[in-house]
Amino acid sequence: MKNYFILFCFLLGFQSFAQKESDFYTDKIKDAKKKVDLVKDYKVNNKDDQDDSEKLQKAIDDLTASSKGGVINIPAGKYYFKNVVLKSNVHIIIDSKATIYATYPGNNKNFVIMSFGDEKHRATNVSVRSNKDMYTVDLSVSQNKNVRMFQLANSENFLIEGMNILDDNTKFNGITLGYVKYKGEYVMPENGVIKNCRIEKAHYGYGLIQSQAAKNVYYENIWGDGGVTLRLETGLKKMNDLQVGGNFNIVAKNIYCQNGNAALMVSPHSIQNGHVEAENVEAVNCGFAVRVGKGYVSKKQKVDNLKPGTYAGTSKITNVKSTYGTTAQVKSKHFRYMPCEDRKLIDGKNPDGESYKAPSCATVVNTAEGKGGAAKGYWNIEITNVKSIGYPHQKNDIMYEKDAVKDCNEGK
Template sequence: MKQTIMILALCTMAASVRADYKETMDSNGLTQNLQADYGFVDDNAGSDQSAKLQQAIDQVAEQGGGRLILPKGVYSFSGINLKSGVHLLIEKDTVIKPWWPDGSKIAVFAMDGSSGTEAGYVENVSIRGLGGKFIVDYSERGARKGEGSRVVNCRGVKNFQISDVYVKDSFTTYCAFVFTPVKDKATRGKGVYGPTDGLVKNLKNTDSSAGYGLVQMHGGDTIHFENLEAYGGGVTFRLETGSGGEHGGIHHITAKNIYCENGMSAMVMGPHSAQNGVVKVDGVTAKSCMYAAMMGPGYVETKYQGNDKFKPGIFGKGSTVENVHAIFGTDAAISLKEIVYVPKKYHKDLRIDKNDPKQKRIRGASIGAVRDATEGSWNPIIKNVTSEGFEYNKGVMKTSKKDRVNWKQVLKGLPIADELEQALKKVPKKKK
């Protein structure tokens, strides 16, 4: 009875929040329990139960879709592919410890039906916490060379919801929730260019790598994000659309209530060479971060230069970020490229970030509220920026490539310069 009430509440809330996702979960439809119906065992994540979960999803999909409930417990699985019509409901405080073989890169869940040969995409699917957030925990894994994890990888999916997830990271590679473009022509011919018509809300993570974060968008259309929060690591809402190549780009994206603490930034907008549509974000707050919001320029990556398909990227006219609030602190993750903007008064507070094995970032004082480095390549509308505790850069900082100088020049004579030099010598060089 309790589960039925929670399911009814989920249906009602999803229908009332946004029109991007149209609720298709039938509270009176097929409902299966992964423990009672498929032999799932709460074994404190002692065994890989991926095959059981995938079998359950496949069977529910074959019956026309329905709800799969995962009761509270501690489980291990990964590599799970959602199928059309299936809604996975995971009870509040359930812990998923991903099945993660040494040396591998994994996704716990995938929403992707694109195949390259047929017009394939999954639709009318969701992954939701039931009664509150469930937990995906790899907090003891640590950053390891050649490894990476995504909690949900979205690609060929239409009409979807992801909600109420708490990710406990340990400075590993990749963002937790990744949205990428579809590349196969057949699926694109059906109007699905990436994740389309989605609602993503109530997500939280801790201790992500400073170079990654909670959400990363390379591609997507008509998706609303709400109540995203990140602590201790990278970027909460990262709209860097470079990796999609000629297929990349995001359109009709809205977001509300984005928060970051002791990280790089609550949000980043960097178009690279993607010709993006309009993005509108309302409510951005950062505490003890490098910036609350960062806007980067459009440009053509070196590997695409000389290719007529590519030109400097943009975000569409009317793209807006408003109601931004930055709170000064001294535990921000600061990129080496941004050290030039750290006021001299705070140079003494700069220190090595022991959780960044690549040593691309250090820790120190917040730099400013908003950094606008677009230099006219596109024109963001930035409204109602406030801050507290800042002596410098209280509003929007306009910066240029011409400002950049080597971090060694900025830090010359400071103890951290020698520490950082020694730390960088220990970082393995990439093979060419």
């Protein structure tokens, strides 16, 4: 495992990675020998509000007992799930007229509706997809706001497709990718595709997807209302302290944000990440279309001789477009990138309690570029073909750390 990881990191510095979806995920659903229906075969009542988790888990476990796995059909109706673990060679197909709700766990502890593997099980060749159009996950009515739909850690060769999340400022991203300790080693999701998914009314600090740890993952056609649609941010304190995780060979296409903070965020904290590339990034009435952050370390991490994080120098973002709006989600730390003329339009805080209802700042903010190199947390990323629409006062498509204006009264 260690030798493979060293080779993987070495290659990242000398090549660009494949751009085709088929290079990231191999669909094994045709290999499944058995198909079951959650309602007909496992007697789930899809009209009541009772917890269906145990029956879905039994269906997964029954199919996993076969080396060829199987397919679980979830027909139209409503379902209540919590803490379900998807296991190898199981594929779930959800009807576009089905709605998934989070079962209240009885406390305010963090929980997930479905995990792709866990600390005991490595889930390989797995998928959750819609049968047509999008199925719905309604988190807006969840009694516990500390919930996410999907969590991926101990998984390989996975697909998530066709999900629409109705949110209302829940605590987490709808989909999270992270690490877990499995058989004495830290592992992360590898080789997967997440596409044709969206979220509505997301919290400023979250959004549709956050990837803290992943290798070889492809995103396409992802849409967010509120928050950050795709957050490549390795911000978990424990992960940074242990120096595990990170994002390696991440490719994203067609990323959209409206009424939020950003469509795409790339922030390394103190992790040495690999190659990332994105194209066709668009924002309407968001703080930014793209946020790129420099690396940094805490006081404790300096004592431990950790270095500020980076992404590979081959990383690139192209075709970025932003349309100005006046009611975006903007935190006070980003007011410095907003033209002084626009700051008078900053209104009170949004329902998330953290961000302000404020004008769009700029199409791109890139604080990773600066003097001092990696020792100061700076790293290089190529950003090309940037277009800004309707900004009345912002003169720059890309704002850098040196462009920040903290006090509009200075020099007067």
